[in-house]
Each structure stands twice: as structure tokens, then as C-alpha cells.
Amino acid sequence: MKRFHKLIALLAVLMMVFSLAACGNNSKSTVGTDTGESTDNTQSSGDAEATTDEASAPSDDLIVVGFSQVGAESDWRTANTESMKSTFSEANGYQLIFDDAQQKQENQIKAVRNFIQQDVDYIVIAPVTETGWDTVLQEAKEAGIPVIIVDRMIDVSDDSLFTAWVGSNFLQEGYNAVEWLAGYLDSKGRAEEPINIVTLQGTIGSSAQIGRTDGFAEKMAAYSNWTMLEKQTGEFTQSKGQEVMESFLKSYDDIDVVIAENDNMAFGAIDAIQAAGKTCGPDGDITIVSFDAVAAAFDAMIAGTMNVSIECNPLHGPRVAEIIQKLDAGETVDKLQYVEEGVFPAETAAEIKPTRAY
Amino acid sequence: MNFRIKKLDSKQFLLLITIGLFLVMYLIGIMVFQDKNFGKLQVFLNLFISNAGLIVAATGMTMVIITGGIDISVGSVIAMTCMLLAWMMEIKGMNAILALIIVLVVGLVYGLVQGWLIAYLKIQPFIVTLAGLFFARGMTAVISTDMISIKNELFLTWANAKIYFPFGGAVNRKGVMVYPYLYPSVLLALITLVLFFVILKYTKFGRSVYAVGGNEQSALMMGVNIRRIKLKVYAVNGVLGTFAGFLFSLNTCAGFVEQAKGFEMEAIASSVIGGALLSGGVGNVFGSLFGVLIKGTIETFITFQGTLSSWWTKITIAVLLAFFIILQSVLTSRKVKHS
Numbered sequence: 001m002k003r004f005h006k007l008i009a010l011l012a013v014l015m016m017v018f019s020l021a022a023c024g025n026n027s028k029s030t031v032g033t034d035t036g037e038s039t040d041n042t043q044s045s046g047d048a049e050a051t052t053d054e055a056s057a058p059s060d061d062l063i064v065v066g067f068s069q070v071g072a073e074s075d076w077r078t079a080n081t082e083s084m085k086s087t088f089s090e091a092n093g094y095q096l097i098f099d100d101a102q103q104k105q106e107n108q109i110k111a112v113r114n115f116i117q118q119d120v121d122y123i124v125i126a127p128v129t130e131t132g133w134d135t136v137l138q139e140a141k142e143a144g145i146p147v148i149i150v151d152r153m154i155d156v157s158d159d160s161l162f163t164a165w166v167g168s169n170f171l172q173e174g175y176n177a178v179e180w181l182a183g184y185l186d187s188k189g190r191a192e193e194p195i196n197i198v199t200l201q202g203t204i205g206s207s208a209q210i211g212r213t214d215g216f217a218e219k220m221a222a223y224s225n226w227t228m229l230e231k232q233t234g235e236f237t238q239s240k241g242q243e244v245m246e247s248f249l250k251s252y253d254d255i256d257v258v259i260a261e262n263d264n265m266a267f268g269a270i271d272a273i274q275a276a277g278k279t280c281g282p283d284g285d286i287t288i289v290s291f292d293a294v295a296a297a298f299d300a301m302i303a304g305t306m307n308v309s310i311e312c313n314p315l316h317g318p319r320v321a322e323i324i325q326k327l328d329a330g331e332t333v334d335k336l337q338y339v340e341e342g343v344f345p346a347e348t349a350a351e352i353k354p355t356r357a358y
Numbered sequence: 359m360n361f362r363i364k365k366l367d368s369k370q371f372l373l374l375i376t377i378g379l380f381l382v383m384y385l386i387g388i389m390v391f392q393d394k395n396f397g398k399l400q401v402f403l404n405l406f407i408s409n410a411g412l413i414v415a416a417t418g419m420t421m422v423i424i425t426g427g428i429d430i431s432v433g434s435v436i437a438m439t440c441m442l443l444a445w446m447m448e449i450k451g452m453n454a455i456l457a458l459i460i461v462l463v464v465g466l467v468y469g470l471v472q473g474w475l476i477a478y479l480k481i482q483p484f485i486v487t488l489a490g491l492f493f494a495r496g497m498t499a500v501i502s503t504d505m506i507s508i509k510n511e512l513f514l515t516w517a518n519a520k521i522y523f524p525f526g527g528a529v530n531r532k533g534v535m536v537y538p539y540l541y542p543s544v545l546l547a548l549i550t551l552v553l554f555f556v557i558l559k560y561t562k563f564g565r566s567v568y569a570v571g572g573n574e575q576s577a578l579m580m581g582v583n584i585r586r587i588k589l590k591v592y593a594v595n596g597v598l599g600t601f602a603g604f605l606f607s608l609n610t611c612a613g614f615v616e617q618a619k620g621f622e623m624e625a626i627a628s629s630v631i632g633g634a635l636l637s638g639g640v641g642n643v644f645g646s647l648f649g650v651l652i653k654g655t656i657e658t659f660i661t662f663q664g665t666l667s668s669w670w671t672k673i674t675i676a677v678l679l680a681f682f683i684i685l686q687s688v689l690t691s692r693k694v695k696h697s
Contacts, residue, residue, distance in 0.1 A: 096664070097661070097664035098664060098665060099660075099661050099664075099668060100667060100668045100669075101668070102668060102669070103616070104616075104619070105610055105612070105614070105617070106408075106606075106609070106610060106617070106618070107657075107668065109408065109609060109610065110404075110408045110657055110661070111661050113404045113407065113408060114401075114404065114658055114661035114662060115661070117395055117398055117400055117401045117404065118394050118395060118661075118662060119394075119395060119530050119531045121531065121532075129505050129612060129614055129616075130505055130507070131505045131506065131507030131508075131611065131612035131614070132505075132507065132508075132610040132611045132612030132614075133611075134514060134517065134518065134611050135517050135518055135541075135608075135609065135611060138518055142534070142536065143530055143532065143534055143536050144530065144532035144533070144534035145530075145532060155507045157509055157514065205503070205504050
């Protein structure tokens with residue numbers, strides 16, 4: 001009798017598990033049947049299959065894209081995911097298979113393997129880590145599936161393992177910061193004054209930190225009246241940014257400019273400055289230059305505590321779609337592609353904010 | 359007479375449920391994702407390729423759980439192994455074979471220290487291995503907080519050496535003929551599994567392991583040196599942990615502090631789903647293999663489905679674990695009643 005109860009329990013659990021796994025599936029399973037057809041096509045027409053496929057394709061022949069995302073750790077990341085999801089919609093002729101790796105590279109490797117088996121047309125990866133991609137990308141290459149990397153760069157022994165990379169030019173962001181600052185100081189009539197700068201760096205070793213620090217340092221050399229008093233990491237967090245700024249304020253009493261390598265650290269720095277009884281922003285003593293340009297940064301600029309935020313554009317979807325369209329048409333694409341990024345000073349913040357997607 | 363058959367049944371019963379569950383899940387996967395190639399041989403092989411390290415870690419974990427212990431340091435040990443391998447080969451320019459031997463020795467020492475604390479000082483395994491967890495993760499960060507990519511030629515040859523099947527190839531949508539393949543890491547994992555199945559089942563050491571976990575008092579009376587058995591189990595598990603780390607690094611080719619977080623929990627879940635009893639004395643390494651495969655199947659389900667949040671893996675595993683633990687407690691309470 002007891003055994004019988006157990007079996008019932010087992011059945012119940014089984015049914016739960018499978019209803020979970022199966023529930024979302026009914027809504028879309030469009031790829032399937034045409035897989036066989038295109039296989040037949042390709043056997044006869046060899047290399048030119050991509051184009052013939054497209055030409056003879058009925059409207060329901062979607063391009064299947066597998067996208068492995070890092071996770072959902074920040075607003076920036078969520079905007080990035082949304083950009084992909086809205087670009088690769090069925091209305092635009094795509095089917096997106098999305099996988100959230102929960103910040104784990106091993107999950108991404110599994111996801112890519114599954115994409116290969118599902119015969120996707122393109123694999124897009126926003127890598128968790130820069131390293132460790134050789135083996136699985138080799139498998140994708142052997143299966144003939146182009147791989148597009150977005151956001152972070154990867155470090156592989158053979159560059160042919162990925163077709164293209166789309167992301168931010170952090171070095172250029174550093175240049176933009178210098179350019180804006182020079183123009184700003186000029187407009188305030190302080191171009192000849194000695195300017196003291198401190199930098200709140202991002203997590204040391206991250207590509208954003210390296211690019212922004214180096215870009216700024218490189219262009220800053222042209223301005224002999226600028227002095228970099230100190231650079232310290234605030235690890236991209238608000239609390240650490242505040243802490244480091246507090247120690248800067250104790251060590252130096254004549255800071256003119258704060259460079260915060262992301263918006264969160266800038267918010268921390270603003271808190272520290274205000275707590276020390278100083279003012280910052282367009283009308284304050286200290287100029288705040290920040291990076292990323294997330295929505296909250298626009299709020300800070302509107303409130304008058306931040307001078308400028310240099311954009312780090314997460315909207316990679318359209319750019320990736322452009323690459324896929326070109327590849328599908330048999331064209332070659334540039335290996336490294338930077339997304340367009342703007343500079344948003346406080347004066348225009350109020351009018352630009354409503355147009356921002358993130 | 360009646361009672362003896364029943365007792366034997368309850369152990370087999372857990373294992374049979376696990377195997378049955380896996381088969382049913384897989385068949386349902388094939389049916390539901392028929393149009394997405396779920397039934398392809400390579401999808402099945404990928405379960406092993408992606409989880410080779412976990413198979414070895416779960417084998418060690420099962421052995422530890424059979425003695426009534428637990429080892430939650432495995433994930434950190436794996437991260438430390440990957441980092442050590444990457445650091446020795448890339449920064450120190452060491453030979454890959456030498457680096458492998460060194461990490462296995464490190465694993466042995468790690469296991470011996472943990473085992474000694476547990477067996478001879480009678481400290482709770484959970485506490486000892488919790489300290490081990492923090493220590494190994496900390497040491498990983500001490501070696502390097504950067505990601506180190508492994509580019510050692512010999513190592514990459516190992517990592518990329520595919521064993522192709524001579525049959526079952528299929529042309530994919532891109533018009534490329536792809537044969538099913540495995541990596542050597544899978545074979546190494548399966549050999550380890552079979553080896554430990556034989557050791558646990560047919561050697562004096564193996565029987566002592568079950569005796570210690572089943573009832574320490576009676577094991578003592580049977581003349582089993584409990585402390586030595588425990589020390590050996592943790593030492594072997596230490597080596598298996600670093601070996602799992604080696605297999606893991608073959609898959610990821612990198613050393614990084616954040617790697618393999620929560621891996622120990624996956625190993626424990628696999629063992630438990632595979633029929634190992636946390637109270638000790640019962641368990642089977644083949645069961646843990648199926649535990650690993652079930653986890654892999656759920657993950658495959660979720661990527662094939664394509665729109666579901668991958669957190670459903672964790673939720674489903676949680677449901678399964680709850681189910682198996684309840685089942686175990688029902689079975690053990692019955693065992694106690696009878697004896």
C-alpha cells in the first residue's frame with residue numbers, strides 16, 4: 001500500500017516537472033519543419049546555400065539566432081538584452097533563442113553547445129569572461145555557424161573562431177571625456193588655469209577600466225596645466241566610489257575635476273562631496289565627469305550635480321542584425337565594430353532624457 | 359525472509375526511480391523538441407561533455423556521503439585547480455603534465471588535511487569542508503584575481519582532441535557534415551566512475567566504506583579501522599576534486615576566481631537524486647551519474663525551449679531534491695521500524 005502512495009507521489013512530481021518544461025513551448029516552434037528542407041537544398045547547392053535559401057524562402061522562414069547573455073546584473077545589461085529581444089523578433093524575420101547564463105561561463109559553454117545542436121543560423125555571445133572560448137567556438141566553427149561576440153572582447157588563440165565583435169570603444173570614451181573637458185574649461189575661461197584631477201577607476205583589469213583610463217591619460221598629455229593627483233579604484237560601485245572620494249577630499253583640498261569611470265561611482269562621489277560641505281556640478285566647485293549615461297545619470301544632471309556623462313551604448317541589437325543581414329547576403333563584415341556613442345552634458349540632459357531607451 | 363527482500367529493494371528502488379526518471383524525461387524531451395533535434399545523438403553526448411567534471415566530483419561526493427559525511431569544498435577546489443593549472447602553465451611556463459601532477463598532489467594534501475581533521479579530531483565534516491571552501495576560494499584569488507587564459511599547446515591539444523564516431527553523421531542547415539563526437543575528458547570521467555563502482559562494490563575498502571556509513575558501532579566491532587577509512591575517503595575525494603577540476607578546465611581553458619561557484623551543491627544534488635542517503639550507508643556511483651544526467655537534461659530542456667528563464671533549472675532541481683529526500687526519509691523510517 002505504501003509503495004502505491006509513493007508511486008502516486010512520483011507521478012505527481014514527474015508531471016510537474018514536465019509541465020514546467022513544456023509549457024512555454026507550445027507558443028512557438030516554427031523552425032522545425034523547414035530544417036529538413038534547407039538540408040536538402042544545401043546538399044545540392046553547396047556553398048551558395050545561404051543566398052538561395054533566402055531567395056526561395058517563404059515569409060515564415062525565420063533566421064534563427066541563439067543569444068547567450070551574461071545575466072541580468074545591471075540596468076545596462078537589461079537594456080542590452082531588451083535591445084536584442086526587440087531586434088530579433090519574429091516580426092523582423094528572426095527567431096531568437098535566449099539563454100541567461102547567470103554569470104557563469106560554464107553555463108554559456110553549455111548553451112552554445114545546445115545552440116549548435118539546434119542548428120541555429122547564428123550564435124551571438126555576450127561573454128561572461130574573456131577567456132576559455134577555444135574549445136566550444138571550435139565546435140561552432142566546425143558546424144559552420146558564424147559567431148558574433150558582443151560587449152566584452154574574448155581572448156582566443158585563433159581569431160577566426162569568431163566572425164565579428166560588436167561593442168563599445170572604451171578608449172574612444174576616454175578621448176571623448178578629455179575633449180569635452182577641454183571644451184568645457186575653455187568656455188569657463190579656465191583653459192590656462194592649473195586643473196587638479198582625481199580619477200575613480202572601475203574594477204581593475206576590466207576592459208572598461210583599461211580603455212577609459214588609458215584613453216584619458218593619452219589625450220590629457222596635451223594639456224600641461226592638467227595634473228592627475230591620484231587614481232584609485234572604486235570597483236564600479238556607489239559605496240566604494242563614495243569611500244574613495246572621501247579619502248581624496250581629505251588628502252587634497254583643491255580638486256577641480258572628478259573622473260568617475262561609471263555613473264554609480266559618480267553618485268557615490270557626489271554624496272561624498274556634499275557631505276564634505278562642497279558643491280559639484282555645473283554651478284559647483286568640482287566638475288564631475290562620468291561614464292555610461294544611464295537614466296539615473298540624467299536625473300543627476302537635471303538636478304545639477306553632474307556635469308557630463310559619456311555614453312556606453314548597450315543597444316547592440318540593430319548593429320548585430322546589420323552584420324547578420326550582410327553575412328546572410330554573402331558579404332564580408334568588419335571584424336571589430338564599435339557602436340555609436342554620444343556625450344551628454346548637463347545642459348541638454350532634460351530634453352534628451354525622454355528619448356533614451358535605458 | 360520477507361524483510362530482507364524489502365530492505366534490499368529500498369536501495370535498488372531509489373536507483374531505479376532515478377534511472378526511470380531520466381529515461382522518461384529524455385523521451386519527453388525528444389517528443390516535445392522533435393523539431394529541434396533533441397533526439398540527436400550529439401545532444402545526448404553533450405550531457406557528458408559539459409558535465410565530465412561534475413561526474414567525477416559527484417562520484418567522490420557519493421563516496422563521502424556513503425560514509426555519512428559531506429564535502430562542500432569541491433567547487434572551490436575546482437576553481438583553485440583551474441587557477442593553479444592556468445597560473446603554472448601560463449605565468450610560470452610549466453609543462454602541462456607536470457602541472458597536472460602537481461594539482462593532483464595538491465588535491466591529495468587538501469583531502470588528507472580535511473580527512474585528518476574529520477577522522478582524527480572528530481570535527482563535523484560540514485565545518486571542516488566549509489573552512490576548506492573558503493580557503494580554496496581565497497587561495498584562488500591570492501594566486502590571481504585576473505582571468506588567466508590557458509594557451510599551453512599540449513593542454514589545448516588535450517582540450518580540443520575530439521573522438522569522432524564513425525557513424526551517425528548529419529548535414530546541418532549550413533550544409534556541413536558533422537559526425538557525433540566526444541572529448542577524452544568524457545572517457546576519463548566514465549573510467550573513473552566505473553573504477554569507483556568496482557572499488558566500492560568489490561574491495562575490502564569499499565565494503566568498509568559502506569560499513570562505516572551504515573553503522574559506525576557495528577563497523578568498529580567488525581574490526582574496521584573507522585578513522586583510517588574516513589581519512590582515506592577524504593584523501594581520495596581530494597584527488598577526485600582536483601581531477602574534476604582538471605576535466606572542468608579542459609572544458610573552459612581558463613582560470614578565474616568566480617569559476618564553479620555552487621558546484622559542490624550540484625554534486626551533492628546529483629548524489630542525492632542518484633539515491634545516496636545523506637545519513638550514510640547507502641549510495642551508488644551509477645546513481646549519481648544519472649543524477650548528473652538529469653540535471654543536464656533539465657538544462658538542455660531550458661536552452662532548447664529558448665524563452666524560459668534559466669533559473670527554472672534550479673527550481674526543477676529543488677523540486678526533484680525535495681521529492682528524493684522525502685522518499686528517502688520514508689524508506690529509512692521504514693527500515694528503522696523493521697530492524
